[in-house]
Amino acid sequence: xxxxxxxxxxxxxxxxxxxxxxxxxxxxxxxxxxxxxxxxxxxxxxxxxxxxxxxxxxxxxxxxxxxxxxxxxxxxxxxxxxxxxxxxxxxxxxxxxxxxxxxxxxxxxxxxxxxxxxxxxxxxxxxxxxxxxxxxxxxxxxxxxxxxxxxxxxxxxxxxxxxxxxxxxxxxxxxxxxxxxxxxxxxxxxxxxxxxxxxxxxxxxxxxxxxxxxxxxxxxxxxxxxxxxxxxxxxxxxxxxxxxxxxxxxxxxxxxxxxxxxxxxxxxxxxxxxxxxxxxxxxxxxxxxxxxxxxxxxxxx
Amino acid sequence: xxxxxxxxxxxxxxxxxxxxxxxxxxxxxxxxxxxxxxxxxxxxxxxxxxxxxxxxxxxxxxxxxxxxxxxxxxxxxxxxxxxxxxxxxxxxxxxxxxxxxxxxxxxxxxxxxxxxxxxxxxxxxxxxxxxxxxxxxxxxxxxxxxxxxxxxxxxxxxxxxxxxxxxxxxxxxxxxxxxxxxxxxxxxxxxxxxxxxxxxxxxxxxxxxxxxxxxxxxxxxxxxxxxxxxxxxxxxxxxxxxxxxxxxxxxxxxxxxxxxxxxxxxxxxxxxxxxxxxxxxxxxxxxxxxxxxxxxxxxxxxxxxxxxxxxxxxxxxxxxxxxxxxxxxxxxxxxxxxxxxxxxxxxxxxxxxxxxxxxxxxxxxxxxxxxxxxxxxxxxxxxxxxxxxxxxxxxxxxxxxxxxxxxxxxxxxxxxxxxxxxxxxxxxx
Numbered sequence: 001x002x003x004x005x006x007x008x009x010x011x012x013x014x015x016x017x018x019x020x021x022x023x024x025x026x027x028x029x030x031x032x033x034x035x036x037x038x039x040x041x042x043x044x045x046x047x048x049x050x051x052x053x054x055x056x057x058x059x060x061x062x063x064x065x066x067x068x069x070x071x072x073x074x075x076x077x078x079x080x081x082x083x084x085x086x087x088x089x090x091x092x093x094x095x096x097x098x099x100x101x102x103x104x105x106x107x108x109x110x111x112x113x114x115x116x117x118x119x120x121x122x123x124x125x126x127x128x129x130x131x132x133x134x135x136x137x138x139x140x141x142x143x144x145x146x147x148x149x150x151x152x153x154x155x156x157x158x159x160x161x162x163x164x165x166x167x168x169x170x171x172x173x174x175x176x177x178x179x180x181x182x183x184x185x186x187x188x189x190x191x192x193x194x195x196x197x198x199x200x201x202x203x204x205x206x207x208x209x210x211x212x213x214x215x216x217x218x219x220x221x222x223x224x225x226x227x228x229x230x231x232x233x234x235x236x237x238x239x240x241x242x243x244x245x246x247x248x249x250x251x252x253x254x255x256x257x258x259x260x261x262x263x264x265x266x267x268x269x270x271x272x273x274x275x276x277x278x279x280x281x282x283x284x285x286x287x288x289x290x291x292x293x294x295x296x297x298x299x300x301x
Numbered sequence: 302x303x304x305x306x307x308x309x310x311x312x313x314x315x316x317x318x319x320x321x322x323x324x325x326x327x328x329x330x331x332x333x334x335x336x337x338x339x340x341x342x343x344x345x346x347x348x349x350x351x352x353x354x355x356x357x358x359x360x361x362x363x364x365x366x367x368x369x370x371x372x373x374x375x376x377x378x379x380x381x382x383x384x385x386x387x388x389x390x391x392x393x394x395x396x397x398x399x400x401x402x403x404x405x406x407x408x409x410x411x412x413x414x415x416x417x418x419x420x421x422x423x424x425x426x427x428x429x430x431x432x433x434x435x436x437x438x439x440x441x442x443x444x445x446x447x448x449x450x451x452x453x454x455x456x457x458x459x460x461x462x463x464x465x466x467x468x469x470x471x472x473x474x475x476x477x478x479x480x481x482x483x484x485x486x487x488x489x490x491x492x493x494x495x496x497x498x499x500x501x502x503x504x505x506x507x508x509x510x511x512x513x514x515x516x517x518x519x520x521x522x523x524x525x526x527x528x529x530x531x532x533x534x535x536x537x538x539x540x541x542x543x544x545x546x547x548x549x550x551x552x553x554x555x556x557x558x559x560x561x562x563x564x565x566x567x568x569x570x571x572x573x574x575x576x577x578x579x580x581x582x583x584x585x586x587x588x589x590x591x592x593x594x595x596x597x598x599x600x601x602x603x604x605x606x607x608x609x610x611x612x613x614x615x616x617x618x619x620x621x622x623x624x625x626x627x628x629x630x631x632x633x634x635x636x637x638x639x640x641x642x643x644x645x646x647x648x649x650x651x652x653x654x655x656x657x658x659x660x661x662x663x664x665x666x667x668x669x670x671x672x673x674x675x676x677x678x679x680x681x682x683x684x685x686x687x688x689x690x691x692x693x694x695x696x697x698x699x700x701x702x703x704x705x706x707x708x709x710x711x712x713x714x715x716x717x718x719x720x721x722x723x724x725x726x727x728x729x730x
Contacts, residue, residue, distance in 0.1 A: 215697055216696040216697045217422075217426035217427060217696075217697050218423070220419070220422075220423035220693065221380065221423045221424060221427065222374060222375070222420075223380060223522075225516070225519035225520055225522070226380070226384055226515045226517045226520050227427075227515065228514065228516065229514075
């Protein structure tokens with residue numbers, strides 16, 4: 001998605017007068033409200049107070065001479081952006097700010113909002129872009145320029161953003177007993193197997209461990225209802241010191257890259273019917289992604 | 302192309318395909334289909350001739366049986382029988398081995414030998430584990446039993462299915478002529494089992510108690526479906542038995558049974574059944590094979606071969622019969638018996654032109670059947686059931702070498718071929 005597509009030329013202004021901070025904000029709010037967006041009910045002092053209160057909690061000015069005041073509104077269900085370029089900069093606790101971007105966003109939508117902020121900050125660090133922006137005349141030119149520059153709002157959440165970094169690993173020579181106690185201690189269902197340099201060799205999931213107690217012939221029997229107990233499974237611990245991680249690990253599994261999208265991770269989880277994947281970079285383990293990560297950090301975030 | 306050259310080309314295609322099938326250098330289905338369609342591409346057969354050569358009675362019969370078995374398997378009846386018998390003999394290993402031998406043979410006679418070992422070898426391994434005895438003798442004897450049982454009926458083993466379809470013999474003809482021979486072989490084999498394994502198997506009381514705690518009744522979860530399946534199976538076997546009178550065709554009978562069971566048990570979801578329970582490789586392999594052999598028939602090679610056989614045996618039925626029995630027995634021991642039978646059928650059909658009296662000719666057909674089916678036991682690679690059984694064993698850490706398997710199986714083969722020789726000589730000549 002392009003940043004330019006989130007903007008409306010009517011909400012962008014170039015200001016020659018010397019104004020107070022509150023006055024600048026209020027004018028931006030009024031420009032945004034002139035669209036009568038159904039989600040914004042109080043286009044007045046009340047909204048301004050909310051923004052100022054939010055600003056008190058956390059400073060909103062950044063080193064690239066921009067400030068991004070914002071507020072989250074219940075039921076807005078949109079992201080509204082207004083901006084003013086100031087000929088006479090304002091002082092934000094010592095930071096001179098000449099570009100103010102005010103953002104109204106919904107209480108629940110965080111991802112796109114955060115990505116927009118990230119895109120703005122990236123831009124503010126590029127002096128050439130900033131120089132060009134300041135030389136423009138109106139909103140249409142700003143949008144045209146941003147389009148030309150192809151300023152992207154990074155919308156793709158990658159696996160690296162949500163994976164568990166530096167996961168617990170075992171080495172191939174580790175005994176099954178160590179594997180078992182690690183699975184138990186960390187309440188995890190999968191352990192990557194790596195060499196001393198963290199090169200990925202394979203992985204052991206909790207089912208691989210249980211399989212040690214279930215021979216192949218048992219798996220070939222169509223129904224085990226007649227069998228109420230099976231010694232090798234119940235006495236699995238007897239083999240804990242005999243077997244090593246390399247005896248149990250599987251090496252045929254697919255793995256993911258940190259730059260892969262979350263959609264791709266979910267796709268593989270559903271297709272392979274697996275809830276865990278190792279994440280590798282140049283053959284080295286960098287993380288583990290689980291269905292629970294996706295659920296907690298993306299769906300329920 | 303002159304006729305001699307086309308024959309040569311057909312023969313080369315046949316021989317190369319045959320070698321590929323035997324060596325399994327590529328998948329046997331691929332080999333047979335490549336060979337078959339190469340005959341069309343080289344103009345030796347037209348596409349029409351190639352498709353006419355496929356015995357659709359065999360293909361659809363096998364397809365129907367595979368579907369019937371897939372439903373029966375889900376009822377749990379096979380597992381139930383195995384565990385029930387093991388408990389009936391109170392975990393006595395030699396008795397279990399003999400009973401499993403009989404069950405496998407019986408099942409293979411009416412359904413399919415590869416399926417039999419795929420169902421019961423794992424159960425036997427579980428029982429052996431619980432009894433703390435080696436499963437290897439069980440595995441080998443069960444593979445032997447599956448081939449021996451397969452020889453008993455027209456539907457037991459693919460060579461018999463192909464033979465029955467090709468020579469217009471009915472289920473009952475096979476029952477009357479082959480079942481006694483097969484029964485004799487099974488009896489002789491049971492004696493052999495006692496002789497070979499009686500002293501090697503010991504089981505403790507504790508392990509016996511474990512086996513006795515199995516609750517086999519929990520395997521039958523859907524009594525209604527079990528009753529329906531067994532009824533349909535019974536009706537199917539009955540229809541097969543009287544097909545001499547009914548003249549419905551074996552394929553139509555097995556397909557009807559299959560379709561009835563499919564509608565009752567699986568009306569909506571066929572994808573999984575088709576993907577998991579149908580052995581498409583075998584079906585397509587047979588199709589390719591039929592086309593391949595047709596190439597030899599059309600170019601006249603089979604004619605020449607038949608004349609050589611008649612020349613050697615001087616057209617004497619008794620001698621021909623014995624030669625066919627032992628040659629096909631030895632041949633089937635080292636190569637897949639299906640291509641062998643498919644090739645031999647047109648040869649024997651030519652011989653039937655010389656020996657016209659069915660009284661004298663029929664025993665030659667039965668010899669071919671007994672030789673190929675029983676010969677499959679000759680070595681590890683003689684029959685698919687052997688390879689499958691040993692494969693399962695290997696997956697479980699029991700490496701049964703070619704030598705180890707053959708050492709035992711060849712004794713059984715020799716005894717059963719001797720039994721068959723006596724049977725044929727005493728009954729027919």
